[in-house]
Amino acid sequence: xxxxxxxxxxxxxxxxxxxxxxxxxxxxxxxxxxxxxxxxxxxxxxxxxxxxxxxxxxxxxxxxxxxxxxxxxxxxxxxxxxxxxxxxxxxxxxxxxxxxxxxxxxxxxxxxxxxxxxxxxxxxxxxxxxxxxxxxxxxxxxxxxxxxxxxxxxxxxxxxxxxxxxxxxxxxxxxxxxxxxxxxxxxxxxxxxxxxxxxxxxxxxxxxxxxxxxxxxxxxxxxxxxxxxxxxxxxxxxxxxxxxxxxxxxxxxxxx
Amino acid sequence: xxxxxxxxxxxxxxxxxxxxxxxxxxxxxxxxxxxxxxxxxxxxxxxxxxxxxxxxxxxxxxxxxxxxxxxxxxxxxxxxxxxxxxxxxxxxxxxxxxxxxxxxxxxxxxxxxxxxxxxxxxxxxxxxxxxxxxxxxxxxxxxxxxxxxxxxxxxxxxxxxxxxxxxxxxxxxxxxxxxxxxxxxxxxxxxxxxxxxxxxxxxxxxxxxxxxxxxxxxxxxxxxxxxxxxxxxxxxxxxxxxxxxxxxxxxxxxxxxxxxxxxxxxxxxxxxxxxxxxxxxxxxxxxxxxxxxxxxxxxxxxxxxxxxxxxxxxxxxxxxxxxxxxxxxxxxxxxxxxx
Amino acid sequence: xxxxxxxxxxxxxxxxxxxxxxxxxxxxxxxxxxxxxxxxxxxxxxxxxxxxxxxxxxxxxxxxxxxxxxxxxxxxxxxxxxxxxxxxxxxxxxxxxxxxxxxxxxxxxxxxxxxxxxxxxxxxxxxxxxxxxxxxxxxxxxxxxxxxxxxxxxxxxxxxxxxxxxxxxxxxxxxxxxxxxxxxxxxxxxxxxxxxxxxxxxxxxxxxxxxxxxxxxxxxxxxxxxxxxxxxxxxxxxxxxxxxxxxxxxxxxxxxxxxxxxxxxxxxxxxxxxxxxxxxxxxxxxxxx
Numbered sequence: 001x002x003x004x005x006x007x008x009x010x011x012x013x014x015x016x017x018x019x020x021x022x023x024x025x026x027x028x029x030x031x032x033x034x035x036x037x038x039x040x041x042x043x044x045x046x047x048x049x050x051x052x053x054x055x056x057x058x059x060x061x062x063x064x065x066x067x068x069x070x071x072x073x074x075x076x077x078x079x080x081x082x083x084x085x086x087x088x089x090x091x092x093x094x095x096x097x098x099x100x101x102x103x104x105x106x107x108x109x110x111x112x113x114x115x116x117x118x119x120x121x122x123x124x125x126x127x128x129x130x131x132x133x134x135x136x137x138x139x140x141x142x143x144x145x146x147x148x149x150x151x152x153x154x155x156x157x158x159x160x161x162x163x164x165x166x167x168x169x170x171x172x173x174x175x176x177x178x179x180x181x182x183x184x185x186x187x188x189x190x191x192x193x194x195x196x197x198x199x200x201x202x203x204x205x206x207x208x209x210x211x212x213x214x215x216x217x218x219x220x221x222x223x224x225x226x227x228x229x230x231x232x233x234x235x236x237x238x239x240x241x242x243x244x245x246x247x248x249x250x251x252x253x254x255x256x
Numbered sequence: 257x258x259x260x261x262x263x264x265x266x267x268x269x270x271x272x273x274x275x276x277x278x279x280x281x282x283x284x285x286x287x288x289x290x291x292x293x294x295x296x297x298x299x300x301x302x303x304x305x306x307x308x309x310x311x312x313x314x315x316x317x318x319x320x321x322x323x324x325x326x327x328x329x330x331x332x333x334x335x336x337x338x339x340x341x342x343x344x345x346x347x348x349x350x351x352x353x354x355x356x357x358x359x360x361x362x363x364x365x366x367x368x369x370x371x372x373x374x375x376x377x378x379x380x381x382x383x384x385x386x387x388x389x390x391x392x393x394x395x396x397x398x399x400x401x402x403x404x405x406x407x408x409x410x411x412x413x414x415x416x417x418x419x420x421x422x423x424x425x426x427x428x429x430x431x432x433x434x435x436x437x438x439x440x441x442x443x444x445x446x447x448x449x450x451x452x453x454x455x456x457x458x459x460x461x462x463x464x465x466x467x468x469x470x471x472x473x474x475x476x477x478x479x480x481x482x483x484x485x486x487x488x489x490x491x492x493x494x495x496x497x498x499x500x501x502x503x504x505x506x507x508x509x510x511x512x513x514x515x516x517x518x519x520x521x522x523x524x525x526x527x528x529x530x531x532x533x534x535x536x537x538x539x540x541x542x543x544x545x546x547x548x549x550x551x552x553x554x555x556x557x558x559x560x561x562x563x564x565x566x567x568x569x570x571x572x573x574x575x576x577x578x579x580x581x582x583x584x585x586x587x588x589x590x591x592x593x594x595x
Numbered sequence: 596x597x598x599x600x601x602x603x604x605x606x607x608x609x610x611x612x613x614x615x616x617x618x619x620x621x622x623x624x625x626x627x628x629x630x631x632x633x634x635x636x637x638x639x640x641x642x643x644x645x646x647x648x649x650x651x652x653x654x655x656x657x658x659x660x661x662x663x664x665x666x667x668x669x670x671x672x673x674x675x676x677x678x679x680x681x682x683x684x685x686x687x688x689x690x691x692x693x694x695x696x697x698x699x700x701x702x703x704x705x706x707x708x709x710x711x712x713x714x715x716x717x718x719x720x721x722x723x724x725x726x727x728x729x730x731x732x733x734x735x736x737x738x739x740x741x742x743x744x745x746x747x748x749x750x751x752x753x754x755x756x757x758x759x760x761x762x763x764x765x766x767x768x769x770x771x772x773x774x775x776x777x778x779x780x781x782x783x784x785x786x787x788x789x790x791x792x793x794x795x796x797x798x799x800x801x802x803x804x805x806x807x808x809x810x811x812x813x814x815x816x817x818x819x820x821x822x823x824x825x826x827x828x829x830x831x832x833x834x835x836x837x838x839x840x841x842x843x844x845x846x847x848x849x850x851x852x853x854x855x856x857x858x859x860x861x862x863x864x865x866x867x868x869x870x871x872x873x874x875x876x877x878x879x880x881x882x883x884x
Contacts, residue, residue, distance in 0.1 A: 055475070081477030093472040095465065106465060109458050110477040116486060117458045124458060168477060329687060376866060379873040383630070383686060387825040390818065391866045398859045516818070520694065527691055557706065563699035570691045571677060 006069030008033050008202035009085070009172050014053055014063035016046075023049045024226045026063070031172065036203045038217035038234075040210065042246060045223040047206045048090065051174050054204075055087045056080050067172065082111065084171035088164075088178055092157050096150035100141070100160055103149055104132035107167035135163050139193050155186040159193060166197050173198060175205045179212055191216050214238065222246060291441055295434060303433030305549065308505050310440035311498050313541035314447045316525045317534060318494035323523070324532030325455055326487050327467035329386050331519045332373060332393030336492045338513030339396065340365040340499030345413045345509045346406065353417040355430060355439065358500045366496015369396075370488040378481045381470070393516050401511045412510030419504040436505055443501060444538065447494045451534055454490050463487050524566050530576020539578055597728030602851055603844075604727065608736040610843025611743035612802045614836060616816055617823035618750060619794035621835045624824060626754070626763045626787050630686050632693040633673065635817025636700035637666040637792045641799025642808035643708050646715045648800075655718030659742075662800035663793035670792025674785050682784070697813065705810040715803035735804050742801065750794070751832055763787055826865050828875030837876050841868070 009031040016024045024046045031037050039047050052058040054065055056077035064073045067085050075083075094103050105128035109115040114124035136142045139159060144152060149160055162178055175194070179187035187209060194203065195216070207213050213220060214234040221231040224246035230237055237243050278286070294306055315337040322328040340362035344353075347361045377388045400407045407413065419430040419439075430439050454460050462483050465473045470480055503509040512518060521544065529540025544562060552558040573580025620634045641662035648658040673696070681689050721738050724731035754760035766773050766780050773780050799808075799816075806812060823842055827834030842865060849860035868876070 057471075057474075076479070077474040078477050078479045081475065086477075087475060089472075089475070093469060093475065095468055095472070097468075102461070106461060107476050110462075115458050115462050115478055116482065118454055118460075118486075118490070119457070121457045121459075128458075164476070327687075329690070376870055380869060383690075383825050383829065384869060384873060384875065386690070387822055388866060388869045391822065391862050391869070394818075395859050395862045395866065398856070398862070402855065517814070523691070524695070524698075557702060560699055560702040560706075563695055563702060567677075567692065567695035567699065570688065570695055571680075574688065 006066070007031055008035070008068060009054065009204070010066040010069075011050070011054065012064050012066070014050070014060045014065065016049055016053060016058060016060050022226055024053070024060070027223070027226070027228045028063075029221050029228065029231060031202050031204060032218075034200060034202055035219065036205060036217045038213035038220035039204055039206045039223065040208075040213055040220060041223035044225075045246075046226040047223055048176060050223070051087060051176055051204075051206070054174060055085065078110075081168060082113075084169070085174075086165045086168045086170035086172070087174040088161050088176055090177045090180065092149075092161050094149045094157065094160055094164060097148055099146055099148055100136065100152070101129060101132045101145040103160065103164055104135060104167045105129050107164045108132060111168040132167060135167055135197065138197055139163055155182055155190075158182060158186075159190055162190060162194055163197075166194070170198070170201065172202045172204075175203060175207075177206055177208065179207050179209055184209075184211075187212055294437065298433070300433035303437040304505055305545070307433070307436040307440035307501075309542045309545050310437075310444040310538065311502050311505065312522075312525070312545065313538035314440075314444050314498035315495045316522045316529070316537035316541050317444075317447055317451055318491040318498070319522050319526055320532065320534055320537050321451055321454060321463075321487055321491045321494070323526060324534075325460060325467065326463045326484065328381075328484070328487070329523065330373075330389040331386055331516050331523075332389035332391075332396075333491075333495065333522055334514050334516065334518035335369050335373065335393045335396045336366045336495035337499040337502070337522075338400075338509070338515075338518060339369045340496035341502040341509045341513050342400065342407060342413070344500040345416055345503040348416045348419075348503075353419045353504065355419055355421045355501075358419065358504075359497055362496040362498075362500025363493045364496070366492040366494070366499060367489050368492075369496075370492025371485075373492075374485040374488040378484060390516050390519075393514065393519060397511060397514045397516070400514050407511070410511060412508060413503070414508050416503060416507060419501075430504070436501075439501060440505075443497060447497065448534060450490075450494060455534070459483065459486055524562070528566060528569050528577055530579050533576060533579065536576045536578060539576070543577070597730040600728050601730040601732050602847060604732055604736065604740070606844040606847035607840075608739045608743075608805075609847055610840045611740050611747075612798055612805075613819055613823050613843050614747055614839035615743050615794060615798040615801070616820040617827070617835050617839050618747060618832075619791045619798065620820050621824045621827070621829075621832075622750070622754070622794070623788060623791045624829060625831070626767055627682065627784055628767055629678065629682055629788075630689040630693065631678070631788075631791070632690060632817060632821075633697045633700060634791070634795050634820060635813035635815075636697050636704070637669065637795030638799040638802070638816045638820075639704060639808060639813035640669060640700075641666050641796030642715075642803040642806070642812065643704065643713070643799075644796065645800030645803040646713045646808050649716045649718060649803075655720070659797050659800050662796040664796075666796025666799070667789045667793035670789045670795075671785065673792075674788040678788065679781075679784075697817065701810060701813055704813075708808070708810075710810055712807050712809040714807040717804050721804075739801050739804070746794075746797070747836070755832065822865055826868050826875055828872075828877040831877040834875055834877030838865075838868075841865070841876075 007030040011027060011029045014024055014027045027050060029037070041047055049058065053060045056075055059074060064071055066072065067080065067083055072080055072083065106115070108128040108131040109124060112124065112128070114121065114128070117124050133142065133145060136145050141156065141159065144156065149157060152160065158178060162175070165173060173194070178190055182190065191212060205213060205217060217234060219232060220234050220237045222229050222237060222240070222243040229242045229246060230240045232240065294303060298306065318336070319330065319333045322330055343365035344358045344362050348358065351357055373389065373392055376392055377385055380388050401409060421428045421430055428435070430436055462473065462478055465478070466480050466483050473480060502513070525540035525544045526537060527540070528543050529538065530536030543565065547562050547565065548558055551561050569577060616634065616638055619637070620631060623629050623631050644662040644665045645658050648661055649655055677692065681692050717735050721735045724733050725737065762773065762778060763783055766783055770780050819842065823839045824835055827838035842861065845861040845864040846857065849857040853860055872878070
């Protein structure tokens, strides 16, 4: 199989336990090139654990993870990022006391490999700032560049989080509850930013807001108690009995 | 979070318009004037003492890179400094004491010890880092203390060739107060500029990031061990350069130079001067050594005085005496302005 | 065979001193999240009290409660000011404050007790040796092992198995919650610190019989206790016991086998441990993301 034909991300038979607690068992999902995959499931279903395994913050007990056909199961987090696999976190992880631009520049410099420069790094600093400003302009946040992140509204902070991850020019982007705590309009705007700014981007989106998931994702995977119980098109998932049962009565059909 | 690390690493954070101080050229001129005053009034002994302050201050400056910007409180820092001092002292006996050679030997030794330290402590943080750096430092001290043939054991090493500077025209001996003071001044200035460029460069920003949020930095694609190792190497190089000149000030280097209490002393100096300010390293070194030298001629209780100054600084002025006094005077001025 | 049995007992008695001192540090760290580097000063204070008491002719066994009270009192005063103001601060600030205080106490004790080495007069009842497999072993060291084990067990029992321990542990997790139960958390913290300081004092009085008392002993002991607590995994009881045994045995047996490099070997063992297990022997599991 040539690298081009390989899926952007392949998760094969992944299992993970903490002590006696089985958090994930035998989960397999693939993410096609340019695809947007929704990942849903009740609290404690193992969604974030799966993200942690894919991004290298946890090593699975079994199974493997491949990025564009290349095995990365045991690679360190920073190696995966430089290979184009980027994530966001549930909580905002931006540096609150640094300016918006500096936050984005920090990300841009890591991707370009110039993040460790010392003497003669002036050019790299300017280039990263310019890259940051371009992203901010396109997200219509240019006038916020100088402000410390702590001075932004909550909705703007979440967008900055996403912009930080986009500044790393990912091939695969994992979004962990990017819309939590946002209004419907803010959430939709954030997803819009990801879709317009991330070209050729393959995405996995965790969100509790099923409207957003069903509205933007090409396929939706449902996790429950660490098992993948369904993975199909939004319409098929809405009709799926197991998925409905996992959400205990919250009719998936009505949600959309 | 009123930690000591607050506001550190923001060397250039304030916009110039807010600064009430003088323009750059005036500052440089003032600094040059201040540096020249001792040459006119101080005797040989005082100049040697000032050289010692500057040299140890440079070592403390290198510690500030780790503590103030990386959040890495090392109790093994004396190894970089003292190790380089021993290496220079030993090398001087066979190679002669050309200042350039000495600095090269010191920097190489400082960086080699930093590399050794880095490999060992890489994965630890906080108290674990503190203790592991302490253990590594004490292992080195044990070796220095017991390896009598090379290090002189408990007696240390004394009597080195005269430190010299080879220029195109002549060989200048650096064996008097004036020359040593000037050499230390150049060293301190170069070290300050190097440290400053480090903390404002991408690597410095990345190091600051690892202090605040490690997880975030790995998620951004940074390798935390690599950042830490670079910080340790930079710090080791600066401490090593300082260590290379140290034996020539008092013509002596002893095992205390690598002992953990030396590292603790550097931390005390750093805190008194102001963590994360870079210049504070020299202030702290001057205050500590000043107390040690001048108070001890009146009373045996100079350690009590140092301890009190240190504890009071931690309690009242956690950002160091300069920042603390500035804030205190600023408040008084504000109050006067209002009344 | 007998030689190794006696050396093992030697190691055990030293481990017990390390354990007692380490426990004092670890109780405060574990229960109050406070790093107290004045602990070595409590130890040295207890050692001086022990030396003077045992030389005074008063009933010898009272030396240990008296050392406990003396160090406990010092702890009580320090808790009032300035420790209390630093409970909510970062570990770094606590380290700086308490290290600075320990520098002050070191100089005060040098002033008060002099710079010479004072050795303790071991009481009649504990003098002499017993023969273990034909090898002599000092009775005093057996006493340290027995007394220390009993003390450590009592401490473990109180913290792990009684309601008092549960209350103190609850204080760390959620102070406000304990206060809504009508308990005064300030008093609880004071009590923990007094007990910790007292433990330091008792360890010092016990240790004076082997180590004597002299300026600088406070720092030596502090460093060893810190290594024990940190290598044990920061304040788990089991970890502290294990690492006290490891360090005690490493120091004793390296002295037997490689006397010239004994400290290097013992330190290297602890360093290797921390390199292999960067969070200590028994790490507390915390969710990261």
